[in-house]
Amino acid sequence: MSRISYWSHFTPESRSAAGQRMRSFVAKLTEEGHTVTLLGGGYQSGLPTWRRLLEEARRTLTTRAQVHIVSLPPYRSAIVQAVLMAILPGRRLIIDQRDLVLAAAPELERRLERAFIHRADALIVTTQAQRREMARRYGKLPPTTLIRNGASDDLATLPESLHSRRRGEGRLRVLYQGLVGGKKLKDVTMRLAALGCDLDLAVFVDTWSQNEVEAIERSWNGVGSLTIHANRDARQLARLMDGADVALNPIPSQMDYAFTVKTADYAVRSLPQLVIGSRRSVSRRAVELCRLGHAIDTVEALDKTALLQTMERFQRRTPDALRVFRRETHGPRLLRLLQEIGR
CATH class of the missing domain: 3.40.50.2000 (Glycogen Phosphorylase B;)
Known part of the structure; x- marks a missing residue:
């Protein structure tokens, strides 16, 4: 050996x-x-x-x-x-x-x-x-x-929690989970604040990203709530996903070649996802072809209609059908x- x-x-x-x-x-x-x-x-x-x-x-x-x-x-x-x-x-x-x-x-x-x-x-x-x-x-x-890449093994196997999604009733609850850098998260959060959404940011925070996370928190001025969930474990992430209406999946234009773990994680938790980014992105094409949600080209196109279309275009699948997104x-x-x- x-x-x-x-x-x-x-x-x-x-x-x-x-x-x-x-x-x-x-x-x-x-x-x-x-x-x-x-x-x-x-x-x-x-x-x-x-x-x-x-x-x-x-x-x-x-x-x-x-x-x-x-x-x-x-x-x-x-x-x-x-x-x-x-x-x-x-x-x-x-x-x-x-x-x-x-x-x-x-x-x-x-x-x-x-x-x-x-x-x-x-x-x-x-x-x-x-x-x-x-x-x-x-x-x-x-x-x-x-x-x-595929869904995290722990997220894929945890049972769905009892949280019920409101499916557009009242304020929408939006989730982003993942790394902070390179995703224009501050621009995204300002759009969501103006829309009156509740936002959960389940982010990986280290010494390099701490300042950006604090800047996002300071700039929030929406009627909805902003909650930062730093470095959460799989069970906590699954609970957040099960309680959200829509997940955000921003894809930088330089990452057209990538199929991200985030894309698969949202899929196996049956959470509609809104891709923001290049039309050539592998993740975006998967979301559109498999009806995992909706996609828009830019942050400026992020509005209430885009969020509602994400939920409308989402097609729920059986556990067997979701195995294709497993790691x-x-x-x-x-x-x-x-x-x-x-x-």
Whole structure:
């Protein structure tokens, strides 16, 4: 069996999609007898950046892993891993590419992405559209494996709570759950405040997003309520979803290639979702084709009519029909990948 080190910006305990993916990978690897050492995630401990980077470097050097898995982005947090993978001989590198560097990102981010791709022995992507975009950027890619995103296992299996949705009676209750950055949440919340909605923001809050969350809270001036739910567990998230009328699913235009965990999470909880973003988005096309809700192009199009159409166009499905949105079984594909790069 292999000695494996796994680096991520997040920890397995994180409620982010990256944390969920990490838990799934690590559980299967250890179940199959591999030794897994977790690196990274140290920013959540509040350590100064220089101490965190030194600690990650020390652990990477002393682990003596045969295979190194790096989950990306963010790339700026992985700069130590990039340097060490360039100089350490004999270590196989697998890139778990959950997302791509945005066009507006600093040059350092784009250089790190390019360096990791060129160094990798194998690459994991979440959609075929993502693979095509990476090939467009960098030409020939390392051997690539598709492991799709899907609903969080815990959200998919929890029974529906007794909260009843009001379906447009009185003030609408709207939910957003997920990360804060890059979603124009302040613009979205100001539109909802003007519409008189109640809004639940179930967000992952860390030192990088704290200021944005506080700015959203200060700017709220609606007759409805704004409630911030920071870093909630699966049971709490399921309860919030079961009590909402509509979920928001903003997709930045640079993420056309992505099928997000959020899209699947809303689907398995049978919550109508309103996609805000590019018409080419994989998530948007899934919502429209599968009648999971409604889609609009811009935040400026967010009004009461869009919210009501989201509920009207939603088609409830049986549990068996919702299985298509469940997370793929990651373990077998990851194990086959380890066998292939070990040859």
